Amino acid sequence: MTIDQERRRTLKCLAALAGIGLGAAHADCNPRRLGRASGGSTVACARREKIVPSASGMVDSALLASMLGSAVARSVGTASPEEAFRKLFRPTDVVGIKVNTLAGRGLSSRPEVVAQLVTWLGKARIPAERIVIWDRSDRELSAAGFHLNRASSGVRCFGTNDDYEWTPREWGAGASCFAGVLVRELTALINVGVLKDHDLAGISAGMKNLYGVIHNPNKYHDNGCSPYVAHLAAHPLIRDKLRLTVIDGLVAQCHGGPARSPRWSWDFGGVLVSRDPVAVDAVAYKIIEDRRRQQGLRSLVQEGREPKWIAEAAGLGLGESRLGRIEMVKA
Amino acid sequence: MTLDNPQRRVFCAAAGAGAVAVLGSRLSLADDPAQGQMLPTGPGAGLSLVPARWYKAKDAKRIECGLCPRACRVADRERGTCGVRENRDGKYYTLVHSRPCVVHLDPIEKKPFFHVLPGQSALSLAAPGCNLECKFCQNWEIAQVRPEQVPTTDASPGAIVELARHHDAPTIACTYSEPVVWSEYVYDIAAAAKPMGIRTLLVSNGFIQTKPMTELLHVLGAVKIDLKAFTEDFYRNQCRGQLQPVLDTLRLLAKKRTWTEIVVLVIPSLNDSEREIRRLARFVHDEMGPEVPLHLTRFHPSYRLTNVPSTPVKTLDLARHVAMDEGLHFVYVGNVLGHPGNHTYCPGCNLMVIRRLGISVVQSRLDRGRCPSCHRAIPGIWS
Numbered sequence: 001m002t003i004d005q006e007r008r009r010t011l012k013c014l015a016a017l018a019g020i021g022l023g024a025a026h027a028d029c030n031p032r033r034l035g036r037a038s039g040g041s042t043v044a045c046a047r048r049e050k051i052v053p054s055a056s057g058m059v060d061s062a063l064l065a066s067m068l069g070s071a072v073a074r075s076v077g078t079a080s081p082e083e084a085f086r087k088l089f090r091p092t093d094v095v096g097i098k099v100n101t102l103a104g105r106g107l108s109s110r111p112e113v114v115a116q117l118v119t120w121l122g123k124a125r126i127p128a129e130r131i132v133i134w135d136r137s138d139r140e141l142s143a144a145g146f147h148l149n150r151a152s153s154g155v156r157c158f159g160t161n162d163d164y165e166w167t168p169r170e171w172g173a174g175a176s177c178f179a180g181v182l183v184r185e186l187t188a189l190i191n192v193g194v195l196k197d198h199d200l201a202g203i204s205a206g207m208k209n210l211y212g213v214i215h216n217p218n219k220y221h222d223n224g225c226s227p228y229v230a231h232l233a234a235h236p237l238i239r240d241k242l243r244l245t246v247i248d249g250l251v252a253q254c255h256g257g258p259a260r261s262p263r264w265s266w267d268f269g270g271v272l273v274s275r276d277p278v279a280v281d282a283v284a285y286k287i288i289e290d291r292r293r294q295q296g297l298r299s300l301v302q303e304g305r306e307p308k309w310i311a312e313a314a315g316l317g318l319g320e321s322r323l324g325r326i327e328m329v330k331a
Numbered sequence: 332m333t334l335d336n337p338q339r340r341v342f343c344a345a346a347g348a349g350a351v352a353v354l355g356s357r358l359s360l361a362d363d364p365a366q367g368q369m370l371p372t373g374p375g376a377g378l379s380l381v382p383a384r385w386y387k388a389k390d391a392k393r394i395e396c397g398l399c400p401r402a403c404r405v406a407d408r409e410r411g412t413c414g415v416r417e418n419r420d421g422k423y424y425t426l427v428h429s430r431p432c433v434v435h436l437d438p439i440e441k442k443p444f445f446h447v448l449p450g451q452s453a454l455s456l457a458a459p460g461c462n463l464e465c466k467f468c469q470n471w472e473i474a475q476v477r478p479e480q481v482p483t484t485d486a487s488p489g490a491i492v493e494l495a496r497h498h499d500a501p502t503i504a505c506t507y508s509e510p511v512v513w514s515e516y517v518y519d520i521a522a523a524a525k526p527m528g529i530r531t532l533l534v535s536n537g538f539i540q541t542k543p544m545t546e547l548l549h550v551l552g553a554v555k556i557d558l559k560a561f562t563e564d565f566y567r568n569q570c571r572g573q574l575q576p577v578l579d580t581l582r583l584l585a586k587k588r589t590w591t592e593i594v595v596l597v598i599p600s601l602n603d604s605e606r607e608i609r610r611l612a613r614f615v616h617d618e619m620g621p622e623v624p625l626h627l628t629r630f631h632p633s634y635r636l637t638n639v640p641s642t643p644v645k646t647l648d649l650a651r652h653v654a655m656d657e658g659l660h661f662v663y664v665g666n667v668l669g670h671p672g673n674h675t676y677c678p679g680c681n682l683m684v685i686r687r688l689g690i691s692v693v694q695s696r697l698d699r700g701r702c703p704s705c706h707r708a709i710p711g712i713w714s
Contacts, residue, residue, distance in 0.1 A: 199406035218414035
């Protein structure tokens with residue numbers, strides 16, 4: 001690419017950003033106001049002791065709808081999850097639900113959680129055809145219990161596989177080709193991560209899950225993924241589309257991640273929901289540290305795995321990382 | 332990676348169509364019915380799962396990779412920085428053994444090797460992946476990706492050797508991407524080729540630990556190292572790597588008396604100062620010897636480094652002058668067609684002994700590896 005081409009591309013990006021800003025002003029979807037729309041960063045945590053009976057591993061769907069709905073509503077400041085979704089999404093949106101399926105069934109974003117989100121998107125008048133559930137690969141999605149659907153009807157569900165854009169984009173400290181569906185189609189994102197430990201990043205909850213939208217995540221795991229996680233989350237393709245983060249903690253894991261390790265997983269029985277992607281990770285970090293302490297494990301700081309990228313993301317204006325300034329609500 | 336670029340856009344189109352590209356050569360392997368069963372492929376054709384040779388098992392199913400100086404600590408289900416080696420349940424695997432994404436018949440000068448069998452062809456292949464992330468990578472479409480993202484084909488080491496024999500290629504070059512990250516495949520190809528009289532050439536960044544490199548040298552025929560620059564700053568900021576391990580590799584190659592050629596991609600304002608070129612040349616002279624060929628090649632904007640202009644030819648002229656002034660006998664200029672620095676001159680009498688046009692040999696006057704005029708031995712592999 002020549003310098004002139006690069007300049008043209010930059011101008012296009014600026015124009016596109018201006019367009020997004022104007023469009024968003026009509027709804028409460030402006031990413032610049034996410035999480036702090038009402039003056040604070042709110043993280044809603046809903047826990048139900050019996051949500052995942054260990055013996056069966058099955059989720060009580062009615063209970064899930066109730067607790068997740070309550071968390072969504074509390075995090076957005078509405079009376080119901082339906083109202084929250086109408087506030088977050090426009091009927092014209094194409095909504096991507098980015099799940100985390102690296103660890104297979106048992107420690108991935110649960111299909112039941114995602115199905116409930118899809119239900120509310122429908123109630124926000126978003127047609128099924130404009131909802132995409134996706135992750136890195138078909139193989140991982142299937143292994144985590146998702147049913148693939150590349151048809152033109154119904155909610156689509158597929159892995160990026162090799163469908164990345166052809167030209168890399170700079171994003172702060174890194175450069176990557178982004179998933180084609182994110183670049184071409186999606187106008188809004190729900191990030192559904194998993195409450196778990198990560199051997200290099202410290203934790204894998206919300207923002208770390210966004211590594212799954214680039215073609216070369218393997219390049220950015222050194223130095224505890226710092227500052228890469230923060231820089232990636234700040235890219236306009238993500239920052240301007242991310243409307244909600246949901247952390248699936250029905251079963252969580254405090255050590256041995258990102259793969260599943262039954263020894264270190266526990267029934268947290270809860271979900272975290274926030275419009276602030278930084279605040280929700282800060283809370284997830286505290287939950288994992290608390291559990292590690294209970295289990296007699298060294299802290300992530302002591303292990304040299306402190307997720308420094310959470311504070312770095314706050315420094316980039318993506319949200320609030322200080323627990324004292326995060327409004328934690330029980331749902 | 333410099334000259335060794337298989338016409339990138341054309342290559343990508345071919346790769347995207349699911350073919351293994353054979354470009355710029357007099358033969359079309361893809362059209363060869365004898366090889367047809369092995370060449371066609373497509374995206375998602377699969378990953379191999381061959382146990383890695385260089386790693387240590389650690390606690391809690393972690394491993395520590397022992398291949399490159401990064402020594403990646405890799406948890407279960409994760410990959411190293413290269414993206415082509417994966418931990419599965421505490422065991423480390425290479426995902427690209429016998430899964431090349433490019434097989435190509437090139438002039439050996441394209442690697443570039445100027446002192447190895449001039450005018451002969453090299454069956455050149457690559458599997459995906461790299462352990463550096465150079466901002467100026469010229470083959471990033473295969474080097475900076477995970478193996479799922481490019482079409483690959485099944486090609487066992489034996490099949491690669493057979494393909495080389497079929498096309499009368501006296502060498503097999505592991506090139507284009509970074510062969511270090513598929514060292515198991517390189518080793519097995521070289522071990523299969525050696526008894527057949529076929530030399531295996533490694534075209535690498537040299538960012539590898541000593542132990543695997545030493546083992547590879549038992550079976551390799553010659554090595555070309557891309558020395559990216561001569562400062563740690565450059566390696567850190569432009570490549571996300573380190574210089575020192577590369578220098579260690581170069582010393583090892585000299586100690587093992589492996590035929591080695593060195594390429595430096597000269598990039599304006601980043602590694603083109605007279606001082607840096609002089610220090611680099613002095614290192615080669617003092618640590619490896621004056622007879623090691625040094626190729627100074629011209630940069631063109633690529634990948635992430637698009638805001639730097641192409642290298643002026645006069646910069647290359649100056650760099651060549653400086654390197655020769657430091658005592659190196661064979662200093663070439665690459666990526667500049669028709670430049671006097673394309674040719675090989677006898678250090679004894681200055682006779683042009685090999686005349687080239689770009690990467691084509693126009694005339695060789697060598698007489699059994701000697702200058703026909705003064706009979707000085709010209710170092711290299713000539714038969």
